[in-house]
Amino acid sequence: DSGVTQTPKHLITATGQRVTLRCSPRSGDLSVYWYQQSLDQGLQFLIQYYNGEERAKGNILERFSAQQFPDLHSELNLSSLELGDSALYFCASSLYSQAGELFFGEGSRLTVL
Amino acid sequence: GEDVEQSLFLSVREGDSSVINCTYTDSSSTYLYWYKQEPGAGLQLLTYIFSNMDMKQDQRLTVLLNKKDKHLSLRIADTQTGDSAIYFCAEFLMDSSYKLIFGSGTRLLVRP
Numbered sequence: 001d002s003g004v005t006q007t008p009k010h011l012i013t014a015t016g017q018r019v020t021l022r023c024s025p026r027s028g029d030l031s032v033y034w035y036q037q038s039l040d041q042g043l044q045f046l047i048q049y050y051n052g053e054e055r056a057k058g059n060i061l062e063r064f065s066a067q068q069f070p071d072l073h074s075e076l077n078l079s080s081l082e083l084g085d086s087a088l089y090f091c092a093s094s095l096y097s098q099a100g101e102l103f104f105g106e107g108s109r110l111t112v113l
Numbered sequence: 114g115e116d117v118e119q120s121l122f123l124s125v126r127e128g129d130s131s132v133i134n135c136t137y138t139d140s141s142s143t144y145l146y147w148y149k150q151e152p153g154a155g156l157q158l159l160t161y162i163f164s165n166m167d168m169k170q171d172q173r174l175t176v177l178l179n180k181k182d183k184h185l186s187l188r189i190a191d192t193q194t195g196d197s198a199i200y201f202c203a204e205f206l207m208d209s210s211y212k213l214i215f216g217s218g219t220r221l222l223v224r225p
Contacts, residue, residue, distance in 0.1 A: 002157070045212060048212075058212065090155055090156070100144045100146050100161065101146070101158055104148075104157065105155050106154055106155045
């Protein structure tokens, strides 16, 4: 158990809809990262927050947004969903803002029909 | 540029050694990591190596780094069926981005 909690574990929705994925980082960790894992794109970095502030941005679509709240949990919002957004979305956390040692949650599997 | 490449698949017999290879492109990398993803689970850090090291050994795992060729390998000695998983190489960029870039992962299948 990494200590990172993600909900929901599975989500099925329709194209055009909006969903919110939630992540609670490991106790004491200030950084939260979001990654998308799909079969054809591998593991893609989306965005990182550190202590409530956006720290780094990767290949995140404009239809996607995220935030980190004062209690350090984070939410990833995906809107106007397309079939190609079907993937496993991972949250990871670390203590520092610049770190390679990340602790990953078990992921939220999103299926868009 | 940022690019980490791995072969997609490796199959070995139980008890043999496995060698998973990775190449990276960014010279600003300082730490290189190996993560393991078991079925239905998130990634788990296995080991890492600092860029001024050539080798690091941790029980059954040996990491070799050839910085000149930007080549990283993970050797698993006495591979067990429980080692079947996807193994990701990752480089931590020390340029202004401070990002962790993952390879596409190598699926290791251990045959009994």
